Amino acid sequence: MKPKLGFSMTLAIPFRICTPQFISYKCKPLSVVPFQNIPGLKRRTFHKGSTSCSAKQMDQVSKVGKKRNGDLLRGKVFVVGDNIDTDQIIPAEYLTLVPSVPEEYEKLGSYALVGLPEKQYPIRFVEKDQLHTTYTIIVAGNNFGCGSSREHAPIALGAAGAVAVVAKSYARIFFRNCSATGELYPWESKEYLVNHFRTGEEAEIDFGRNVIRNLSSKKEFELEPLGDVLPVVDAGGLFEYARKSGMIPKQS
Amino acid sequence: MNTCQYILAFSNNTFVSGLFYSVKKPLRNQDILFGKRNGGSLLKNNRHAHGFSSSSVRIKGTNHSVFQPVTATVAPPKSHRHVSTSLSNSVQQPMTLTEKILSKAANRPYVKPGENIWVNVDVLMTHDVCGPGTIGIFKREFGENAKVWDPEKVVIIPDHYIFTADQRANRNVDILREFAREQNIKYFYDIKDRQNFLNNPDYKGVCHIALAQEGHTRPGEVLFGTDSHTCNAGAFGMFATGIGNTDAGFILGTGKLLIKVPATMKFVFHGDMPDYLLAKDLILQVIGDISVSGATYRTLEFSGDVIAQLSMEERQTLCNMAIEAGGKNAVIPCDRTTREYLKGKTQRSFEVFQTDSNAHFYSHREYITHHLEPVVAKPHSPDNRDLAKNCSSVKVDRVYIGSCTGGKTEDFIAAARILKDRQVKIPTFLVPATRQVYDDIYRLSIGGQTLAHIFEQAGCIGPAPPSCAACLGGPKDTFARINEPLVCVSTTNRNFPGRMGSKEGQVYLASPYTAAATALTGFVTDPRQVYDFDKQHRSAYSLVDSFV
Numbered sequence: 001m002k003p004k005l006g007f008s009m010t011l012a013i014p015f016r017i018c019t020p021q022f023i024s025y026k027c028k029p030l031s032v033v034p035f036q037n038i039p040g041l042k043r044r045t046f047h048k049g050s051t052s053c054s055a056k057q058m059d060q061v062s063k064v065g066k067k068r069n070g071d072l073l074r075g076k077v078f079v080v081g082d083n084i085d086t087d088q089i090i091p092a093e094y095l096t097l098v099p100s101v102p103e104e105y106e107k108l109g110s111y112a113l114v115g116l117p118e119k120q121y122p123i124r125f126v127e128k129d130q131l132h133t134t135y136t137i138i139v140a141g142n143n144f145g146c147g148s149s150r151e152h153a154p155i156a157l158g159a160a161g162a163v164a165v166v167a168k169s170y171a172r173i174f175f176r177n178c179s180a181t182g183e184l185y186p187w188e189s190k191e192y193l194v195n196h197f198r199t200g201e202e203a204e205i206d207f208g209r210n211v212i213r214n215l216s217s218k219k220e221f222e223l224e225p226l227g228d229v230l231p232v233v234d235a236g237g238l239f240e241y242a243r244k245s246g247m248i249p250k251q252s
Numbered sequence: 253m254n255t256c257q258y259i260l261a262f263s264n265n266t267f268v269s270g271l272f273y274s275v276k277k278p279l280r281n282q283d284i285l286f287g288k289r290n291g292g293s294l295l296k297n298n299r300h301a302h303g304f305s306s307s308s309v310r311i312k313g314t315n316h317s318v319f320q321p322v323t324a325t326v327a328p329p330k331s332h333r334h335v336s337t338s339l340s341n342s343v344q345q346p347m348t349l350t351e352k353i354l355s356k357a358a359n360r361p362y363v364k365p366g367e368n369i370w371v372n373v374d375v376l377m378t379h380d381v382c383g384p385g386t387i388g389i390f391k392r393e394f395g396e397n398a399k400v401w402d403p404e405k406v407v408i409i410p411d412h413y414i415f416t417a418d419q420r421a422n423r424n425v426d427i428l429r430e431f432a433r434e435q436n437i438k439y440f441y442d443i444k445d446r447q448n449f450l451n452n453p454d455y456k457g458v459c460h461i462a463l464a465q466e467g468h469t470r471p472g473e474v475l476f477g478t479d480s481h482t483c484n485a486g487a488f489g490m491f492a493t494g495i496g497n498t499d500a501g502f503i504l505g506t507g508k509l510l511i512k513v514p515a516t517m518k519f520v521f522h523g524d525m526p527d528y529l530l531a532k533d534l535i536l537q538v539i540g541d542i543s544v545s546g547a548t549y550r551t552l553e554f555s556g557d558v559i560a561q562l563s564m565e566e567r568q569t570l571c572n573m574a575i576e577a578g579g580k581n582a583v584i585p586c587d588r589t590t591r592e593y594l595k596g597k598t599q600r601s602f603e604v605f606q607t608d609s610n611a612h613f614y615s616h617r618e619y620i621t622h623h624l625e626p627v628v629a630k631p632h633s634p635d636n637r638d639l640a641k642n643c644s645s646v647k648v649d650r651v652y653i654g655s656c657t658g659g660k661t662e663d664f665i666a667a668a669r670i671l672k673d674r675q676v677k678i679p680t681f682l683v684p685a686t687r688q689v690y691d692d693i694y695r696l697s698i699g700g701q702t703l704a705h706i707f708e709q710a711g712c713i714g715p716a717p718p719s720c721a722a723c724l725g726g727p728k729d730t731f732a733r734i735n736e737p738l739v740c741v742s743t744t745n746r747n748f749p750g751r752m753g754s755k756e757g758q759v760y761l762a763s764p765y766t767a768a769a770t771a772l773t774g775f776v777t778d779p780r781q782v783y784d785f786d787k788q789h790r791s792a793y794s795l796v797d798s799f800v
Binding site for chain 1: 384392412420421580633750
């Protein structure tokens with residue numbers, strides 16, 4: 001079933017809209033693009049101004065499978081408290097966005113942690129009108145990710161640009177979804193770290209030594225090893241891990 | 253040899269069974285835990301479960317060996333691991349109800365908490381919010397033309413964002429429809445005419461209540477749903493829990509899932525159920541006692557005389573909020589009440605399990621039920637419990653009666669009991685969970701007056717078309733959504749900031765009696781303040797005139 005597009009073309013360009021085939025888009029007519037100006041057909045945005053018709057690929061918008069380079073992960077820290085539930089991570093009104101559609105995946109990222117009350121969190125995780133966050137690491141207290149089973153929660157955080165969460169403890173479905181999607185490294189801290197970091201400070205997680213270091217205060221804190229979760233997130237989630245480790249055949 | 257079989261082979265590999273697990277100590281300790289622990293090890297005796305068959309079959313033309321699906325439980329020998337060889341148990345070890353269900357689903361005579369097992373799935377449920385994502389993953393991983401493992405075991409129930417102009421929400425229902433058509437899904441409760449929901453013969457409404465009403469919740473079975481309140485179905489003596497899209501996509505292709513056996517926390521309710529209490533008060537009591545992470549990764553098993561006297565709808569309310577304590581699942585044993593409810597709803601036979609009297613429990617909590625009082629969960633957490641009577645100075649802007657937790661037929665009977673011949677002082681929104689509940693509101697009567705008429709006379713708003721509606725906010729045009737800083741008393745299940753819409757909204761969770769009482773006064777109100785309850789507990793159906 002091909003997506004339905006309303007457009008007129010004078011050139012027979014055999015392009016492929018790289019979005020799920022069962023979604024039909026109602027696009028405004030395309031302006032004709034000369035064939036030679038479309039170097040990689042799959043990667044072009046064919047339509048100006050309307051995101052619903054652009055042909056983005058998941059690997060343009062997602063870093064799943066490529067979340068870290070080497071054992072040291074350095075970046076700014078965003079600190080939250082206990083019981084940060086999925087409604088605060090991604091409010092329910094944004095759940096109409098389907099994460100397997102690249103444009104909607106990006107949009108999900110822009111709403112990550114938008115549910116945090118402004119009074120307690122005047123510094124926002126994603127600035128207004130931005131698609132991405134400047135914070136790589138989230139430091140949290142207990143029961144991070146409690147509430148709903150929605151995978152949109154770890155996906156929104158990952159899509160925004162977060163790479164790791166360092167929490168004292170997790171809610172079970174959220175933790176499971178982190179590795180299944182490959183979106184976040186769900187580190188568990190041995191101590192309660194919320195008071196040892198401030199939003200905006202730089203930190204570095206050492207994947208080899210299982211520690212997080214606050215680069216401002218120079219203090220180091222131990223983390224529980226990720227164990228078998230690590231290669232799954234490295235690979236890019238449950239299915240990717242299965243393919244990369246030779247368990248299931250690679251897609252042709 | 254298709255992808256599904258490869259996935260099964262992969263899934264049967266013992267190394268891979270450690271996939272989801274964070275190993276607390278170095279691997280040499282072989283201490284594999286699923287996910288995260290809360291406050292210490294939840295496994296007192298952490299035995300290592302390897303129930304995978306070591307027989308393998310070489311596939312022609314490939315280098316792959318395929319492990320047979322799990323039926324035997326002989327573990328591959330490993331010197332530094334403790335090997336559990338369940339087949340050698342000639343005497344049956346005691347198990348809890350949940351453990352028995354899971355051992356059956358895993359084709360093993362015995363499982364214990366902490367073991368990672370592959371279970372066969374009896375029902376997979378999804379809805380309009382998570383269905384499209386799940387379908388996307390299924391197609392991406394198993395192929396565009398892949399078929400689900402069993403089109404009669406997938407139940408697709410649009411219910412979350414239905415009565416809205418939001419185009420993406422509407423598109424998501426279209427996606428479900430297309431998938432149901434292409435896969436020949438037997439149970440798809442479609443809606444096309446949003447202007448008049450009565451025009452949709454198949455549409456049911458809120459997924460968890462629809463599952464029960466349509467006979468998909470059967471004792472002894474394993475149900476996964478892409479929704480956290482799937483634990484609702486534990487009321488039927490089955491294993492039911494919520495999962496994410498990736499896990500659900502995996503099940504669509506294989507019909508199996510890798511899970512860890514949860515430890516069981518026992519909650520026994522003794523004594524008499526006062527007439528002014530409902531199951532919602534009991535579960536809010538429990539969550540207030542153990543906190544929102546008090547049951548993380550564990551089963552909540554409810555028993556006792558009081559539980560045995562609860563109706564199936566009340567049992568669902570109790571199990572529904574297990575997730576609010578972090579619980580993996582909740583369970584109430586099947587009994588005569590369960591069988592009565594299921595009569596006429598399902599033709600299938602089912603297996604009834606009971607917890608062994610000498611089974612091991614993680615914890616044991618007893619309640620003298622007639623010592624309990626109506627409670628609320630104050631903003632902004634389901635464990636922020638207080639007695640309703642302590643909150644009587646809290647001015648309330650609106651009341652919401654709805655959702656899988658508090659929008660069933662008996663919840664509306666309870667509300668009507670309080671509101672009969674009286675007027676609400678504040679906007680009171682009514683959202684029946686399903687079409688059947690909606691019909692019941694117009695059919696059942698108290699003292700000669702239908703519930704619908706009682707609500708109308710009282711000045712309530714609704715009943716609205718059945719769906720999840722404002723329980724979780726939703727698109728901005730959702731019925732009863734909180735769009736400003738308002739105080740709302742609600743029969744729903746969560747009250748974290750922004751849950752029903754505005755981040756400045758303040759949601760108090762309560763029973764239908766407390767919610768209705770609050771509607772009458774405009775302040776958080778203990779129902780005993782405004783209504784003369786009986787000395788004996790009155791079940792909902794003893795309150796209505798008659799029912800067919």
